[in-house]
Amino acid sequence: xxxxxxxxxxxxxxxxxxxxxxxxxxxxxxxxxxxxxxxxxxxxxxxxxxxxxxxxxxxxxxxxxxxxxxxxxxxxxxxxxxxxxxxxxxxxxxxxxxxxxxxxxxxxxxxxxxxxxxxxxxxxxxxxxxxxxxxxxxxxxxxxxxxxxxxxxxxxxxxxxxxxxxxxxxxxxxxxxxxxxxxxxxxxxx
Numbered sequence: 550x551x552x553x554x555x556x557x558x559x560x561x562x563x564x565x566x567x568x569x570x571x572x573x574x575x576x577x578x579x580x581x582x583x584x585x586x587x588x589x590x591x592x593x594x595x596x597x598x599x600x601x602x603x604x605x606x607x608x609x610x611x612x613x614x615x616x617x618x619x620x621x622x623x624x625x626x627x628x629x630x631x632x633x634x635x636x637x638x639x640x641x642x643x644x645x646x647x648x649x650x651x652x653x654x655x656x657x658x659x660x661x662x663x664x665x666x667x668x669x670x671x672x673x674x675x676x677x678x679x680x681x682x683x684x685x686x687x688x689x690x691x692x693x694x695x696x697x698x699x700x701x702x703x704x705x706x707x708x709x710x711x712x713x714x715x716x717x718x719x720x721x722x723x724x725x726x727x728x729x730x731x732x733x734x735x736x737x738x739x
Contacts, residue, residue, distance in 0.1 A: 574605025581638040583608040583631035585624065585699070587615045587645055591722040596643065599725030608637055614650030614689060615642055617699040620706055629708055639733065640715045642699045644692050645722045653688030692719060693730060700731045712737060 563569065586596055588611040597603065608631045610624060617624050631637040659682070663669055675682050689695035700717040703709060714733030720726070 572604045577636050578605070578607045578631075580606040581636055582606075582641060583610065583628055583635075583637040583639075584641045584643055585610045585612065585615050585617060585628070586643045587611065587648055587650070588613055589645060589648065589722060592645060592720065595722065595725045596720060599720065599727060608635060613653075614648055614695060615644035615699065616650065616689070616695060617642070617702045618685075620702050625703070625706060628703060629706075632709070632713060638713060640703055640709075640713060641718060642696060642703070642716065642731075643718045643720055643727070644696050644699075645720045646692060647722055648688075648692060650688035650695075651690070651692060653686065655683040655686040658686050659683075696730055700733075704733075 580602060584596070584600075584602075584607055586592055586609060597607075597609075608627075610627050612624055617628075619625065628640060632640075659672060662672065672682065696717045696719060700715050704715040709715070714737055715731070716729075716733040717731030719728045719730055721728075
């Protein structure tokens with residue numbers, strides 16, 4: 550059985566048994582916060598549990614490395630929508646130790662693309678169009694530096710209100726322990 554069929558079979562039973570009822574909430578985060586976290590599988594349940602957040606409490610964005618790399622990319626747009634349309638008042642950027650993005654090598658990733666059928670000419674065309682594909686695919690060397698950079702991109706964005714705290718924490722993917730790196734309340738006038 551394919552993964553898709555397995556999921557659809559499970560979902561049919563989920564709906565029939567009305568399992569969804571215990572997850573009902575509205576679209577506004579009860580704790581009025583948005584979290585940008587890594588897509589690491591270890592954090593799917595660990596991160597919310599370690600922060601005492603449940604379904605309906607927060608907006609969670611998942612990116613490789615919890616990286617906000619462009620001030621006008623889709624991650625930043627999602628943060629702005631969470632603030633202006635969905636009533637989020639605080640932003641939490643939470644990458645983790647032992648992150649796979651720390652070991653991403655763009656050259657190796659490009660080789661894997663070619664092995665999986667992407668034509669080298671396609672990659673070359675992207676590069677020739679002005680996109681630095683190696684920088685775009687590159688991971689980071691230091692999770693602290695990467696976190697501070699993402700926090701700064703959000704905090705200094707011209708469309709983020711100065712009253713919105715942008716926090717930076719790092720989570721242990723083993724214990725769920727949170728380490729405060731950037732306290733977003735510092736420098737905010739109440």
